[in-house]
Amino acid sequence: MQIVSTALLVIVVIFSAIVHEVMHGVAADYLGDKTARYAGRLTLNPIPHIDLFGSILLPLFFALSGSPIFFGYAKPVPYNPYNLRPGRFSEAIVAGAGPLSNLIIAIVFGLVIRTGLLAGGESLLFLIVVVNIMLCFFNLIPIPPLDGSKVLEAFLPRSAQYAYDSWRARMEMNPFIGMVVVVLLIYAFGGIWGNFVYGLSSVLTGM
Numbered sequence: 001m002q003i004v005s006t007a008l009l010v011i012v013v014i015f016s017a018i019v020h021e022v023m024h025g026v027a028a029d030y031l032g033d034k035t036a037r038y039a040g041r042l043t044l045n046p047i048p049h050i051d052l053f054g055s056i057l058l059p060l061f062f063a064l065s066g067s068p069i070f071f072g073y074a075k076p077v078p079y080n081p082y083n084l085r086p087g088r089f090s091e092a093i094v095a096g097a098g099p100l101s102n103l104i105i106a107i108v109f110g111l112v113i114r115t116g117l118l119a120g121g122e123s124l125l126f127l128i129v130v131v132n133i134m135l136c137f138f139n140l141i142p143i144p145p146l147d148g149s150k151v152l153e154a155f156l157p158r159s160a161q162y163a164y165d166s167w168r169a170r171m172e173m174n175p176f177i178g179m180v181v182v183v184l185l186i187y188a189f190g191g192i193w194g195n196f197v198y199g200l201s202s203v204l205t206g207m
Contacts, residue, residue, distance in 0.1 A: 006063045008124065012131045013059040013072040016105065018049045020098040020135060025077040027097035031090050033083035041077045049074040071138050092154035095147040102136035110204030122207065130201045137197070138186075144171035144178045 022044060025036030036042055041049070050056070054073040062071070084090040106129045112118055113125050142148040149168050156164055171178050186193050201207075 006060065008127065009063045009131070010056065010059045010072075012128050013135075014046060014050065014055050014074070016102060016128070016132050016135055017055060017072050017074040018044060018046055019101050019105065020139070021049055021074045021077045023097040023101040024094055025079065027094045028077075028079035028084065031084045031093065033079050033081075033094075035079045035083065036077045039078055049077075051075045071134060089154045092151045095150035098147055099136040099139045102132040102139075106132040106136065106201070106204055110201075110206075113205040113207065122205075126201065126205055126207055129205055130197060133201050133204075134197050138182075141182055141185075143182050144168045145175040146178070146182065 022042060025042050028035065029037050029042060051074055054075075056072075059072040079094060081091050081094075084094065109125050109128045109132075113122055113129070118125060139146050140148040140151065142152040144167075149171075153161060153164050153168065
């Protein structure tokens, strides 16, 4: 039973992360950058997106270790910000499209649970909601290389944007540092984080 639960969790994380990445590419494509399209990444076929460590090994580690958090990622969809339609919020829209897609998935499956359309499958549907809520808000943490850093920058006063952009660029040159900081923060505040994720998931599903 543990093996089945772990496998289901990894599968849900993989496909949720793939949708997240594809929507980055879709948003960039809509705003004028065709990089993801030319790279063949505007597809839900998992093969071009799966990252061995981020899509499989990392979720497995969290699932098997009984960690209070779990997440994963697919290969980042490439895009060129210089090809985007000019605008203060263009890069933020591309960055925010991924987390927004996870939130929409969570809302849709929450509604499915509430309406009882798939009676008997509530446990799996609730897992989908939890995973997507976690991916959504994890990626909105404003620490590079997470999406939230690009979203936050768009809303900063112009006087602060240059300094923040310089710091973000330096951090993105070594994304491992930012990810370690984020994971340490979540572990430090794991109880609050878990209560937030499961609390919001319960609100959406009524479970």
